[in-house]
Amino acid sequence: MAKILFGDRIGREAKLSVGCSAVIFDDARQKILLTRRSDNGRWCLPGGHMEAGESAAEACMREVREETGLEVVVQHLLGVYSSPDRILEYRDGTRNQIVGLCFIAEITGGEPGLSEETTEIGFFTPDEIARLDLMENHRERIEDALANQPGAFIK
Numbered sequence: 001m002a003k004i005l006f007g008d009r010i011g012r013e014a015k016l017s018v019g020c021s022a023v024i025f026d027d028a029r030q031k032i033l034l035t036r037r038s039d040n041g042r043w044c045l046p047g048g049h050m051e052a053g054e055s056a057a058e059a060c061m062r063e064v065r066e067e068t069g070l071e072v073v074v075q076h077l078l079g080v081y082s083s084p085d086r087i088l089e090y091r092d093g094t095r096n097q098i099v100g101l102c103f104i105a106e107i108t109g110g111e112p113g114l115s116e117e118t119t120e121i122g123f124f125t126p127d128e129i130a131r132l133d134l135m136e137n138h139r140e141r142i143e144d145a146l147a148n149q150p151g152a153f154i155k
Contacts, residue, residue, distance in 0.1 A: 002088040017088075024064070034134070045102070065110065073106055
C-alpha cells in the first residue's frame with residue numbers, strides 16, 4: 001500500500017517514476033470508470049507504473065486491461081501531473097515523485113472483471129464521485145477531464 005505525502009518540494013526526497021492513468025467515459029459521456037484498490041480500499045482511475053520497453057500509451061492500455069479486463073485505445077493526453085510537493089511512500093519505505101500521464105481512453109473490447117489489484121469497478125457520475133473516498137491526485141485528473149479543455153493540462 002502506498003500513501004501520499006505532501007510537503008514543500010518533498011519530491012527532493014524521492015526518486016522519479018512514470019505512471020499512466022486513464023479517464024474512460026461511458027457511451028453517454030455521463031459517467032467515468034473507477035476501480036477500488038485492494039491495497040487501501042480507495043477508489044481511483046485505472047492505471048499504474050510504466051515499464052521499461054513500453055510507450056506511455058502501451059503502459060496505459062496494459063494497466064487498464066490488467067486492472068479491469070477491458071481493452072482500450074488511447075485517444076489523447078489529458079495532462080501531465082508532476083507536483084514536486086507530493087510523493088508516494090510505499091510500505092518498504094520507497095518514495096517516488098510520480099510523473100503522471102493521464103489519458104482519455106475509449107473501450108474497444110474485453111469483459112469487465114477484477115484483478116488482485118482491484119476489488120470493485122464501476123461507472124460513476126461526477127456527483128457520485130464527489131462522495132467517494134477517491135485518491136486525491138485522481139480527483140484533480142477527473143476535474144480536468146470534465147473541464148473539456150482543448151489542450152493538455154500541465155501541472
